[in-house]
Amino acid sequence: MAQAQVPVTVLTGYLGAGKTTLLNRILSEQHGKKYAVIVNEFGELGVDNDLVVNADEEVFEMNNGCICCTVRGDLIRIIEGLMKRKDKFDGILVETTGLADPGPVAQTFFTDDDVKARTRLDAIVTVVDAKHFLGQLEQGTEAEEQVAFADVILLNKTDLVSGDELEKVEGKIHAINRYARIHRTQKSKIELDAILDKGAFDLKRILEHEPDFLEHGHDHNHGEEVASLSFSSDRPVDTEKFQKWMGALLQLKGGDILRSKGILSIDGAPKRYVYQGVHMMMDADWGSPWKAGEKRMSKLVFIGRNLDAENLKRGFEDCLK
């Protein structure tokens, strides 16, 4: 049966940030849409929905010698099972535990052919507790990685902090991930169309709405801390060289590079070449066409740790024609 790909929204966020509140809000609002929900704890959900599935966050390591190639096998199984149902739904929501690394969830959508055929990762939405975020950063890498992986961030509980504190938290989020859209919220209150079915993960689609999404900004390099780096050029990219370089780079540094995204200009091609990676996994496809007279740019973004700006810049420039 030819079916449209069902959008999947991943909800992450540290313990107590407001994920379950957001989920309950999504499920109880009158939006006329039907969502399947994959959660860890049944009990916390206040809404009765027979499309709620309990998952155990079963991560497995792929047998390819790559320690960061970890995948949520339970999601593959559950998505396959959901597709056997007669009732189709408008979207799937996946709630991760507060201490979960979003990497394996994202990588699941790069790995499994059945999952890729039936669903698409729409966005990783991270709920951040404005009051406790800076403290959580000290306690481990989870809070930082959840922000690093995000396409959309709900900066929640803004009523519990002063204006100055809020600026500080937002500045920190920005330093980790300059490319996520931040919405300031209280009690996870947000218009649902700001977070659902946005195609935020899929650069091809986001570019149609926000062509300047990957604008060049000021580069940071914080060593052990997660940071974003971007490079751009008005020269076209040699796809063969690019794939070779990126493949080798991710093989070597994929543990540190959490996400990589690129929108590339290819000689003679009418469309943008859109690339994205999660750790060592990568995917590329043609995106939206360049408009007549539009300035063609090649842009590349890395979000990760220990990013060697000089080395990455040289690598990128070597791929340019």
Added chain:
Amino acid sequence: MKLDLGNPAWRNTLPFTRSVPSDAPVAACAFSRDGTTVGFGLGDGQVRLLPADPKPPATAAAEPQHKGAVLSLIGDPTTDGFVSGGDDGRLLRIALDGGAVEIVNQKGKWIDKLAAHRATGAIAASVGKMALLVDKTGATREFGPHQSTVTSVDFSKDGSRIGAAHYDGITVWSIGAVTLPPRSFKWRGSHVALKWSTDGKFIATGTQENDIHVWRIAQATDMRMQGYPAKVKSLSWSADARWLYTSSQPVFTAWPFAGKGPEGKPPLQFGDEGAGLMTVIAAHPTAEYVAGGYDSGEVQVGDIKSKRSAVIRMVDGNAVTCLAWSPDGASLAAGTDNGDMLVIDLKR
């Protein structure tokens, strides 16, 4: 029964097939123990029963037995009815009038894989991280927990053990009166299908990483077969245990297990190239034949002796999701992901 695949007249005529539409994907199909009835488990929670003889008219739809989707269905080894598992966490015995009796109810868990052992009347099911055993009296026992959700279960030939697939390998449980410690066989990664060989010597699994893994149980040695373009979700051993048939190729693919086994040998691939990739494969219950269903809707039947195959259902664009032979091997049941329930009569 003989399938005359070398005869052009046989090859050029599609067998008599009854196709009954439904509006939910077919997850599983099976024949009853006596071969008179075919059951289809549907994505709307129904188990639909059709007479195996394809000539009489089909029976009407019944009330859904499961609340969500039916995920698995087998012939009941103790009656001429069926046993179904669903995403409502229920394991049901389905009588021939469609009536259901609940064996297990574990809300929040999925019962997505089932196996039956004819001689002992036992049923095995995957329920979360546990392998569940239902004996012929209806008493249940659980084995586990395993390190991750059990993805497939199967009985040994003599019914004294069950094998359970999960992350990083398989576990073999002794289920007889004397409880022996479980044996684990390790291979990293996610194992998604498991079939015990018809001679009881081997267990084969399909893995998430497009290969298959086979263990010699007595020797605890293992082998890996690679080269598939997709996950191998369907495995089937020939009745004489000489061949392991695998899905996920455009032609019938069989690994040789007679003599010294398949190490260092290529698989035997035979028959006409089908449309697309095989999604389901089912060895004939007694003879040298095998049936394969494709992601295009095509169904072929093959003969490993003559290395011929013939199309017995044409491409329609809807993937074949399940196949089951009748006990006498004279008819074949199939289901598709757009809800077609098929009974194909191979008698000529």
